Amino acid sequence: MIAKILPQLILKKPINTVDENIINCKNNPKHTLLHTKSPPIKTVDCPSCQGAMTHKVGRIPDSDYFAGRTLNKSLPGGFLYQCKICDLMFRFPLLDKELTDQLYKEGQADNWQYNDRARFDWETAATWIDTRSKGDILDIGCFDGQFLSNLSSKFHYYGVEIHKCAAAIAKQRGVNIIGDNFSDIPDDAKYDAVTAFDVIEHVSDPLIFLKKMAILTKKSGSIVLSTGNTQARTWRIMGSRYWYCTIPEHISFISPYWCRKHAPSCGLILESMKVFSHSEQNSWITILKVRQTIVNLVYKFAPNMFSLMRKFGWGGKNVAEKAELINHPPPWLTAKDHFIVKFRKI
Numbered sequence: 001m002i003a004k005i006l007p008q009l010i011l012k013k014p015i016n017t018v019d020e021n022i023i024n025c026k027n028n029p030k031h032t033l034l035h036t037k038s039p040p041i042k043t044v045d046c047p048s049c050q051g052a053m054t055h056k057v058g059r060i061p062d063s064d065y066f067a068g069r070t071l072n073k074s075l076p077g078g079f080l081y082q083c084k085i086c087d088l089m090f091r092f093p094l095l096d097k098e099l100t101d102q103l104y105k106e107g108q109a110d111n112w113q114y115n116d117r118a119r120f121d122w123e124t125a126a127t128w129i130d131t132r133s134k135g136d137i138l139d140i141g142c143f144d145g146q147f148l149s150n151l152s153s154k155f156h157y158y159g160v161e162i163h164k165c166a167a168a169i170a171k172q173r174g175v176n177i178i179g180d181n182f183s184d185i186p187d188d189a190k191y192d193a194v195t196a197f198d199v200i201e202h203v204s205d206p207l208i209f210l211k212k213m214a215i216l217t218k219k220s221g222s223i224v225l226s227t228g229n230t231q232a233r234t235w236r237i238m239g240s241r242y243w244y245c246t247i248p249e250h251i252s253f254i255s256p257y258w259c260r261k262h263a264p265s266c267g268l269i270l271e272s273m274k275v276f277s278h279s280e281q282n283s284w285i286t287i288l289k290v291r292q293t294i295v296n297l298v299y300k301f302a303p304n305m306f307s308l309m310r311k312f313g314w315g316g317k318n319v320a321e322k323a324e325l326i327n328h329p330p331p332w333l334t335a336k337d338h339f340i341v342k343f344r345k346i
């Protein structure tokens, strides 16, 4: 599922960016000449470690789709980087914040809809949290409050949600909306459990996000989050051309390894973890799985054939008008490429 969106959570923190020179050079050979005597090239630092031990996984294909809308002009994908220390993958360079804020706003206005089906991560989180008898629960990016309102009535529900229409529905469902920007929530507010489903991939520094979740959690309280899993086999095969990282709103990509690595510095213990797919489990799922696997493998190992099929109108992209989308990846929604994790505050 395309994640709920929280543009203010995209914390702007400068990264040492000299790789921009390389990017520009690739796009413009004349530019390369201008930079032949430039200072030594610095590295792109990991947002979580602030370390320079990163490597470029590859170029992320451009996209013309943002927050549920097809755009007139494609957005540049940039590059996917990976930290060799903590395994974080991240997009670099990021799109201009003013532009993304505007695109989020327009997308929100046009694409408001209810969540109306069971989700594995919600059901799992409800099981994990329901071991408590009562308490206060905060859901970051709670959208219309469906997850919270399905929990036991013994709990008090709190939510953070930027989408006004969704927040209004959440309020009707008994959710106390405490703000629209997670980073603005005062640190002295404390909850028994804090959750975030499909949100962390939208923030530029997931470690700051996790630390903030920990600050807002009472001692022995729970933190539950779900997102894409860079350690998924399908992602490892496809690299920077994996469908999930080509969604322009997605800029940071964590893994179970990243969670284990950074939990201690947040005062957390990792208690449970499960991998899952967001794809609906119906009677057609096996056929769909086989189809999406074949299409993605053709895209990976026979790109010319894939491009040719695109030219003939296959794949839902108008490459006659947007030639850069010829290499845009097909979706792989049936892949088990998400995970849900539970931490305990110590």
Ligand SMILES: [Zn+2]
Pocket: 046, 047, 048, 049, 050, 051, 083, 084, 085, 086, 087, 088
């Ligand atoms: Zn790192």
